[in-house]
Amino acid sequence: MVNKYDAIVIGGGHNGLVNAAYLARAGLKVLVLERRSVLGGASVTEEVFPGFKFSVFSYVVSLFRPEIVRDLNLPAHGLTILPLESTLTPLPNGDRLYRNGDHYRTMREIARFSPRDADIYEDYSHAMYFMAKAVKYILGIVPPNPSSLHPEDMNSLYRLAKHFLGLGEEQLFTLTRLMTMSSADFLERWFESEPLKGTMSASGIIGTFLGPRSPGSAYVLLHHYMGEIDGVFRSWGFSKGGTGGLSQSIAQAAQSFGAEIRTNATVAQVIVRHAKAAGIVLENGDEIFADKVISSLDPKQTFLNLLDPNQLPDDLVTAIRKFNTQGSSGKVNLALDALPQFACWPRPGPHLRGAISISPSVDYIERAFDQAKYGDFSHRPYIDIVIPSMIDPDMAPPGKHVLSCFVQYAPYHLQEGDWESRREEFGEAVVDTLAEYIPNIRDIILYRQVLSPWDIEQTVGLTEGNIFQGELSLWQLFFLRPAAGYARFRTPIRDYYQCGSGTHPGGGITGAPGRLAALEILKDWKQ
Amino acid sequence: MPFPSPFHPRTDALCESQEWRNWAGYLAAATYVPSHEREYYAIRNAAAMIDVSPLFKYEVSGPDALRLVNRVMTRDIARCAVGQVMYSPWCDDRGKVIDDGTIARLGENRFRITAAEPNLAWFQDCGVGLNAQVRDVSEEVATLALQGPNARRILLKVVNGGDLEGLRYYRLSQGNLGGIPLTISRTGYTGDLGYELWIDPQFALKVWDKLLEEGEGFGITPVGMVALDIVRIEAGLVMLQVDYISARKALIDEQKSSPFELGLGWTVDLGKKYSIGWKALLDEKRQGSHWKLVGVEVDWTSLEREFGWVNLVPQVVGRASRSAVPVYRNDWQIGHVSSHTFSPILKKYIGIATIESRYAEFGSPVEVEITVEYARRKARATIVKLPFFDPPRKRA
Numbered sequence: 001m002v003n004k005y006d007a008i009v010i011g012g013g014h015n016g017l018v019n020a021a022y023l024a025r026a027g028l029k030v031l032v033l034e035r036r037s038v039l040g041g042a043s044v045t046e047e048v049f050p051g052f053k054f055s056v057f058s059y060v061v062s063l064f065r066p067e068i069v070r071d072l073n074l075p076a077h078g079l080t081i082l083p084l085e086s087t088l089t090p091l092p093n094g095d096r097l098y099r100n101g102d103h104y105r106t107m108r109e110i111a112r113f114s115p116r117d118a119d120i121y122e123d124y125s126h127a128m129y130f131m132a133k134a135v136k137y138i139l140g141i142v143p144p145n146p147s148s149l150h151p152e153d154m155n156s157l158y159r160l161a162k163h164f165l166g167l168g169e170e171q172l173f174t175l176t177r178l179m180t181m182s183s184a185d186f187l188e189r190w191f192e193s194e195p196l197k198g199t200m201s202a203s204g205i206i207g208t209f210l211g212p213r214s215p216g217s218a219y220v221l222l223h224h225y226m227g228e229i230d231g232v233f234r235s236w237g238f239s240k241g242g243t244g245g246l247s248q249s250i251a252q253a254a255q256s257f258g259a260e261i262r263t264n265a266t267v268a269q270v271i272v273r274h275a276k277a278a279g280i281v282l283e284n285g286d287e288i289f290a291d292k293v294i295s296s297l298d299p300k301q302t303f304l305n306l307l308d309p310n311q312l313p314d315d316l317v318t319a320i321r322k323f324n325t326q327g328s329s330g331k332v333n334l335a336l337d338a339l340p341q342f343a344c345w346p347r348p349g350p351h352l353r354g355a356i357s358i359s360p361s362v363d364y365i366e367r368a369f370d371q372a373k374y375g376d377f378s379h380r381p382y383i384d385i386v387i388p389s390m391i392d393p394d395m396a397p398p399g400k401h402v403l404s405c406f407v408q409y410a411p412y413h414l415q416e417g418d419w420e421s422r423r424e425e426f427g428e429a430v431v432d433t434l435a436e437y438i439p440n441i442r443d444i445i446l447y448r449q450v451l452s453p454w455d456i457e458q459t460v461g462l463t464e465g466n467i468f469q470g471e472l473s474l475w476q477l478f479f480l481r482p483a484a485g486y487a488r489f490r491t492p493i494r495d496y497y498q499c500g501s502g503t504h505p506g507g508g509i510t511g512a513p514g515r516l517a518a519l520e521i522l523k524d525w526k527q
Numbered sequence: 528m529p530f531p532s533p534f535h536p537r538t539d540a541l542c543e544s545q546e547w548r549n550w551a552g553y554l555a556a557a558t559y560v561p562s563h564e565r566e567y568y569a570i571r572n573a574a575a576m577i578d579v580s581p582l583f584k585y586e587v588s589g590p591d592a593l594r595l596v597n598r599v600m601t602r603d604i605a606r607c608a609v610g611q612v613m614y615s616p617w618c619d620d621r622g623k624v625i626d627d628g629t630i631a632r633l634g635e636n637r638f639r640i641t642a643a644e645p646n647l648a649w650f651q652d653c654g655v656g657l658n659a660q661v662r663d664v665s666e667e668v669a670t671l672a673l674q675g676p677n678a679r680r681i682l683l684k685v686v687n688g689g690d691l692e693g694l695r696y697y698r699l700s701q702g703n704l705g706g707i708p709l710t711i712s713r714t715g716y717t718g719d720l721g722y723e724l725w726i727d728p729q730f731a732l733k734v735w736d737k738l739l740e741e742g743e744g745f746g747i748t749p750v751g752m753v754a755l756d757i758v759r760i761e762a763g764l765v766m767l768q769v770d771y772i773s774a775r776k777a778l779i780d781e782q783k784s785s786p787f788e789l790g791l792g793w794t795v796d797l798g799k800k801y802s803i804g805w806k807a808l809l810d811e812k813r814q815g816s817h818w819k820l821v822g823v824e825v826d827w828t829s830l831e832r833e834f835g836w837v838n839l840v841p842q843v844v845g846r847a848s849r850s851a852v853p854v855y856r857n858d859w860q861i862g863h864v865s866s867h868t869f870s871p872i873l874k875k876y877i878g879i880a881t882i883e884s885r886y887a888e889f890g891s892p893v894e895v896e897i898t899v900e901y902a903r904r905k906a907r908a909t910i911v912k913l914p915f916f917d918p919p920r921k922r923a
Contacts, residue, residue, distance in 0.1 A: 066874070069874055070827055070874065074874075075872060075873050075874050075875075080568075080571070080572060080872060082568050082572060083562075083564045083565065083568065085562070085564075085565060100561075101561060101562045101564075102561040102562075105561075133840070228840075230844045230869065230871065230874070231840045231841050231842065231843070231844055232844065240572060350560070353565070392572060392573075392746075393573050393677065393744065393745050393746035397744075398680075398743075398744025398745055399743070399744035400744075
């Protein structure tokens with residue numbers, strides 16, 4: 001047969017590409033099929049407005065696994081992570097909280113709000129170092145099934161228990177708190193000043209349908225802390241050329257190992273013969289055969305769309321149908337004629353090269369969540385801003401800028417109207433919010449791109465626009481992601497695998513699901 | 528107190544960190560801002576402005592200028608056209624390197640040589656009997672390096688005259704910047720696309736201001752020595768008194784190096800028989816060299832393992848180190864790493880090493896000494912070719 005591959009990877013997002021690269025590196029003949037004309041899935045850079053390049057969806061990098069960078073030698077394929085220098089929290093009264101790599105300066109800045117917090121800040125970082133180290137182990141393992149007596153599972157559980165018991169009492173308790181508390185409650189054990197708590201608690205709500213006072217949000221906080229760049233935990237960076245630059249480097253690496261990548265190729269269905277995956281059918285009717293088929297799409301797509309659910313066990317179908325994928329965040333990308341002038345810091349400065357967080361207090365974010373809880377978008381949302389053109393000048397024409405706003409909350413299911421009709425109203429709410437901190441913002445906007453969860457779903461196919469392919473709730477993580485008994489990247493259909501963010505260890509640009517799945521597939525391949 | 532460079536009023540105002548180094552008696556900013564990271568990435572991703580005025584500069588002129596320069600340099604400078612620049616070391620009579628630098632042919636009988644250390648007496652003594660003058664012009668020329676992928680775009684915006692588009696690697700051109708005449712050479716110490724501007728010191732500040740203003744949209748950033756230290760290792764460029772010791776300063780013969788031992792064999796032109804050290808170099812070429820300068824790449828998983836013994840993650844990220852560390856093969860020391868750094872762009876721990884030639888084959892496994900919690904350990908490493916980082920844009 002002419003068009004027969006060892007493996008077909010469905011979806012050219014970053015996890016699909018990582019998966020394909022690892023398989024190709026091991027010598028498999030791999031084909032990646034991407035529905036869109038551009039690679040990267042939600043890690044994509046597009047010139048939406050002439051001369052201005054937007055990291056349309058995901059926009060910063062921290063969680064991407066360093067072992068992938070090394071294994072695939074991504075720097076040789078163009079990967080460059082530029083540092084994000086600082087975090088600015090502008091306040092409604094014209095004041096600000098600015099934290100950067102200058103330790104003592106940051107301490108003094110926090111001390112303006114609370115001398116106690118300034119002191120404890122260091123202890124907090126110290127504690128979080130151990131938390132990041134504790135979960136780093138989990139990022140690198142295949143979740144064992146705790147109800148299984150299979151030697152492999154038992155062995156893995158034993159090692160897991162050993163790892164956690166080895167953390168020491170204090171760290172084990174901190175970790176337990178992180179797993180169970182709300183991010184606000186967790187942070188209140190340490191801090192008292194609002195701008196600091198507000199901004200830090202925001203890491204606990206990003207991408208989820210939780211408020212900072214919702215239990216479970218402390219885990220999401222931890223999820224955003226487990227990143228590491230060059231051995232430094234909790235550091236965030238910006239991928240040169242936008243997040244699409246990262247995807248391109250993985251794609252190039254995959255191709256250098258011999259993988260074939262096809263864009264504008266929509267997979268309609270996985271071909272299943274005798275309970276075994278045999279290939280795929282494209283939307284145009286073309287059939288392509290392979291020994292193994294790997295879906296990097298979200299669990300609902302993977303199980304309910306690409307397969308006929310009748311081929312699957314009922315418990316799995318039910319679990320996947322109930323898998324929480326409600327999207328809660330939107331994105332507003334602006335092309336700017338000049339630099340934004342913050343009321344709290346009008347002149348150009350290093351603050352424009354870091355993250356800027358509209359999160360003046362925990363209550364502010366909780367109030368934003370209140371509106372979303374009842375099916376409206378937040379009219380004064382939490383916004384995480386970066387100005388990529390300040391970090392990588394190639395993102396916009398000289399002197400012009402792109403500004404990226406990650407906005408929360410924007411629930412997929414609106415109580416009134418739909419996203420198509422209310423999209424720009426949402427965009428206005430974001431610009432109104434920005435204008436409270438950046439008085440000149442309205443004068444310098446050349447172009448505005450507004451993306452609701454519905455738009456995210458329409459464009460990149462993430463069900464209900466959930467950026468993590470499914471909520472990062474404890475009951476949807478580890479051996480429960482995406483469903484109990486199906487967390488080891490395999491499916492009930494032989495030779496059909498899953499490798500997206502809907503599998504362990506979850507969302508964000510980590511590449512970890514793609515890699516772990518590939519290692520499992522290669523184990524099966526060798527047998 | 529060290530001497531202020533012609534750009535000092537500007538570098539001083541911008542040097543937030545107040546961290547300075549003494550470079551040849553001049554004040555050189557180590558970093559402008561508290562972290563050098565941003566300055567590093569300006570070189571590799573945007574454009575960096577580096578005050579390199581502390582370089583020693585000599586002008587050689589007169590009817591015998593070429594003969595003088597060609598006597599001194601190992602490279603055949605007769606092949607250097609007017610408007611061209613060549614890099615070359617120079618040696619003592621026994622073929623051991625004294626210093627290295629660039630030689631710009633400004634006219635038929637006019638050359639400008641840069642050096643890391645004072646060389647006036649040496650050049651003058653080498654010219655005894657020749658009709659050529661050597662002048663120390665170090666303080667008559669301010670030098671500003673503009674390095675990085677956006678360097679050309681910025682220069683095209685501000686410089687008139689001079690064919691910048693067509694200016695090839697290691698060529699120079701005359702131009703003017705808002706009426707100020709300057710020489711632009713496509714040279715640098717970063718291994719990236721880059722230029723060096725040679726300016727009359729009285730105009731130094733005007734050039735600085737203009738570049739900073741016009742380069743803003745291209746990410747232009749003043750960059751200090753800490754970032755430069757990292758990129759020059761990535762570029763595999765040797766540094767006097769760090770990677771080798773000048774034959775004029777060595778206390779014992781073992782401290783001296785020949786050009787072959789510094790990876791500079793390509794600069795030794797044995798076709799011309801009258802350059803200083805020629806005989807010794809010819810002998811060494813025939814007999815082979817004891818040492819070889821190579822790159823080493825430290826294996827990250829090995830670092831993880833060594834640091835893992837004490838439950839740490841590798842702690843190697845930061846500034847470049849000039850403290851030499853031993854290199855071993857099977858517990859036998861075969862050389863040393865003289866400069867080492869974590870390369871943020873390559874995501875690798877790299878070093879410039881001098882290794883016994885018989886062990887220096889590319890791809891060979893070696894072990895490099897590292898210190899983990901005050902304990903000496905060995906990390907696995909591989910011998911690789913220099914440079915570590917060589918983007919096509921450097922020459923394109």
